[in-house]
Amino acid sequence: MDDMWMVRWTARYAFAPAEKEIAMATARSRGAIGAKAVVPALVKEMAGKDDSILDFGCGPGQRHVRALRAAGFRDVTGYDFGEEFLGALDRRYQLVYASNVINVCLSEAQVRRTLMMIKDLLRPDGTWVVNYPSDPRKAGLTVPQVRAILEDEMGGANDMGIKTSAVWFGTSLGVR
Numbered sequence: 001m002d003d004m005w006m007v008r009w010t011a012r013y014a015f016a017p018a019e020k021e022i023a024m025a026t027a028r029s030r031g032a033i034g035a036k037a038v039v040p041a042l043v044k045e046m047a048g049k050d051d052s053i054l055d056f057g058c059g060p061g062q063r064h065v066r067a068l069r070a071a072g073f074r075d076v077t078g079y080d081f082g083e084e085f086l087g088a089l090d091r092r093y094q095l096v097y098a099s100n101v102i103n104v105c106l107s108e109a110q111v112r113r114t115l116m117m118i119k120d121l122l123r124p125d126g127t128w129v130v131n132y133p134s135d136p137r138k139a140g141l142t143v144p145q146v147r148a149i150l151e152d153e154m155g156g157a158n159d160m161g162i163k164t165s166a167v168w169f170g171t172s173l174g175v176r
C-alpha cells in the first residue's frame, strides 16, 4: 500500500480510538469468537472453493479464516483493526462477510463507515453477508433500523431467513 493511498484510506475510514478499542475488546472478551458462529457457516454454503473471501472483523486469532482454509477454501483473508491487517486492503473480494461486527459499532455513523468499507472491498460481481446478533448491541439500534441502514448504504438487503439471528446478504450490483 503506497503512502498516498494510505492517507486517502485513513481520511475516508478514520475510526476514533474509542471506537476501535471497544470493538476490539469484544473480540478479546470470553466467548465473543464462537466456533458456532452463524455467518462463517453460511459462507461455506455460499462460496466456491476458489472464490476470494474476506473475513471483515476477523478478530485477533482469525479463527474463522483458519477454519475456512481447513475446509478447503483456498483464498481466505482476514481483516481487523491493526497494522498487521493492512495488506488485506490491497485488493477486492468475491465475498466479504462481517460476523458479529456491526453489533460492536458504537454509533449509527460507525455502522455506516464500516459498511462503506465493506462495499469498497467488494469486486464488481461480489457478494456481502452481515449479521446483527442480539447481544451486545453497542449502538442500541433495532433490527429494522439496521436493515434500513443496509438498504441505504448497500442499495438493498436480502434476509437470509435464519430464525435465530438477523443475517442479510446482497451484491455489489445493489451498491453501484
Ligand SMILES: C[S@@+](CC[C@H](N)C(=O)[O-])C[C@H]1O[C@@H](n2cnc3c(N)ncnc32)[C@H](O)[C@@H]1O
Residues within 6 Å of the ligand: 015, 023, 024, 025, 026, 027, 032, 033, 034, 037, 056, 057, 058, 059, 060, 079, 080, 081, 098, 099, 100, 101, 104, 105, 114
Ligand atoms: C465480536 S468480534 C467478532 C470476531 C469474529 N468475526 C467472530 O465472528 O467471531 C468483532 C470484531 O470486529 C472488529 N471490527 C469492528 N469494526 C471493525 C472495523 N471497522 N474494521 C475492522 N475491524 C472491525 C473488532 O475489532 C473485533 O475483532
